[in-house]
Amino acid sequence: MDGETSSRPKDTPAPDYAIPQAPFYSIEYPGYVAEGSVPRAIEHLGGQRSLDAAFKRNASKKETLLELNFRPGNPFSHPIPGDVTSTDNILMKVTKRKRKRNSAIEGQPLGEYTVELMGVIPKTARFRSMADFQFQPDPNDPLVKLRYALDHLDAKAIREFQISPEKEDYYVEENPQEPDQDGDIQMGEPSKRSNLRLFPPPIFGRQTIAQVYNFKANPGSIETSIVDEETGEERKRLINRSRWKGFAPVSIGFWDPTPDTPPKNALDAASSVNPDLLSRLKEHFNTRPVWSRPALLNQFAPNEQRALLNAKQTLPLVSYIFQDGPWRDTNVRLGYDPRTDKEARFYQRVYFRNVNHEKQRTSFIARRSTLHDRMVDSNAERTDDALPSNRSHIFDGRTRTSQTASFQLCDIQDPMLIKMIHSEEGLRDTCNEQDGWYTSHALENLKTVLRHKFFNLLEGNVVSDEECEALLQTAEGSTRPRPANRTLNPRKHNMAKGALPPEEATAARLRSVIGKRLGTVEENRDSMDE
Incomplete structure (x- = not known):
């Protein structure tokens, strides 16, 4: 054993080579570079000045950006962006020894390459x-010539440029020449090409790095055989078994007939619905045929809310949705038509936009465990304790519940507004597409008071009924056109909102604040006089 070990040659360490510290900079040029084409390659990189700026010490990130332009001097050429990165590479010089054909020098090593x-x-x-994609416009186009003149500061060409009249020749016919079997040139059928004189944008594609696209067949797809009804031939087709199937209530317009049955896909999935949840949902719709989404969700516990939203096929089994009109975006019981029932006026929806409020989405647990007024600025003046979020769909005129005004008339509990809602003076005989069962005058007065109370409540001010009555008298004497004189907006989803213009809403809030402060000053003055 010892003899075998001693007979083995001992491992000798590899020799050490000193690396010169002379710095070099390399460019991974994406093209062929020969000894005589180096100046051309440097020109494509922007010249020696661009290279010096990119490789200099302590260069900024902007200076280290290089652009490779294969058509230098062409303003319509899109360059390839490059980056200068730090590396730990070593430059080696490889020399190939050349021999004469018939010479054999003794004592020379067999290797033909030397590395230094x-x-x-x-x-x-x-x-x-x-x-990037490249596009070269017609070089004879006057605008193209002007672009070249601007690059070269050709003052004469710039001064002589004139805008030519538009000929509207957007298509140009051309006769392609095609050689026949004998090699003779034959005139082909005339064709048309575009002559729109389009100029390329600064960049075509924003994707600079290729995406890793590993094609893989959809595991949820299966191959089935189908028979063509016209030809009777059998062919193969891929069908996705796991495709998404959406469940949503039937959506109708104001003039569409009332649906009385759920959609077919919801009926097919009815067996997977929680029967207790469906039973409770039917009870709520039997008690009240029209619900806004927040009002309906507030009738359930947080875990039931999650179950109701996760089971998308539950609501379509009992309700449908109006996409416009006075009951826009409300869930209506299947078979019930609020357009024929005058009592349905209490379910009409009133909506105001708050442009200063950024929409925030909170979880159901957070909505139940916290108060909605925590989303309001903590420095704002508070009136009463905010209602819990399960009453966020209710407006009583004194408690701030949300940042957006979206209420059904039956959920308004302010005494002054209740009188206006239940008043039978401003009712119609037939339902209107924009105002429902109310006249335009009555509904506009109701919206004016509700808007004034709501936006003042956001600022911490409780508006009195006397102030609202004065506001109605001011509105009666204004010259602003009434909604009855306005034309319907062709975009139906914007109907029945009734929002004031931003400048008028701001002016109304400003008048309210000034009035409050003037009242405070007068009270202090009276107390001082006493």
Whole structure:
């Protein structure tokens, strides 16, 4: 055993080679470079000045950006962006020894290559981005000539430029020449090409790095055989078994007939619905045929709310939705038509936009465990304790519940507004597409008071009924056109909102604040006089 070990040659360490510290910079040029084409390659990179700026020490990120332009001097050429990165490479010089054909020099090694270390490469310019699409417009176009003149500061060409009249020749016919079997040129059928004189944008594609696209067949797809009804031939087809199937209530317009049955896909999935949840949902719709989404969700516990939203096929089994009109975006019991029942006026929806409020989405647990007024600025003046979020659909004129005004008339509990809602003076005989069962005058007065109370409540001010009555008298004497004189908006989803213009809403809030402060000053003055 010892003899075998001693007979083995001892391992000798590899020799050490000193690396010269002379720095070199390399460029990974995406093209062929020969000894005579180096100046051309440098020109494509922007010249020696651009290279010096990119590789200089302590260069900024902007200075290290290189652009490779294969058509230098052409303003319509899109370059390839490159980056200068730090590397730890070594530059080696490889020399191939040349021999004469009939000479055999004794004592020379058999190797034909010699390697010599030249230095280190601390920086390397790389072009890893994809080249952008290229488009060259007609060089004879006057605008193209003007673009070249601007680049070369050709004052004469710029001064002589004139805008030519538009000929509207957007298509140009051309006769392609095609060689026949004998090689003779034959005139082909005339064709048309575009002559729109389009100029390329600064960049076509924003995707600079190629995406990793590993094609893989959809595991949820199966191959089935179908028979063509016209030809009777059998062919193969892929069907996705796991495709998404959406469940949503039937959506109708104001003039569409009333649906009385759920959609077919919801009926097919009815067996997967929680029967207790469906039973409770039917009870609520039997008690009240029209519900807004927040009002309906507030009737359930947080876990039931999650179950109701996760089971998308539950609501379509009992309700449908109006996409416009006075009951826009409300869930209506299947078979019930609020357009024929005058008592349905209490379910009409009133909506105001709050442009200063950024929409926030909170979880159901957070909505139940916290108060909605925590989303309001903590420095704002508070009136009463905010209602819990399960009453966020109710407006009583004194408690701030949400940042957006979206209420059904039956959910308004303010005494002054209740009188206006139940008043039978401003009712119609037939339902209107925009105002429902109310006249335009009555509904506009109701919206004016509700809007004034709501936006003042957001600022911490409780508006009195006397102030609202004065506001109605001011509105009666204004010259602003009434809604009855307005034309319907062709975009139906904007109907029945009735929002004031931003400048009028701001002016109304400003008048309210000034009035409050003037009242406070007068009270202090009276107390001082006493």
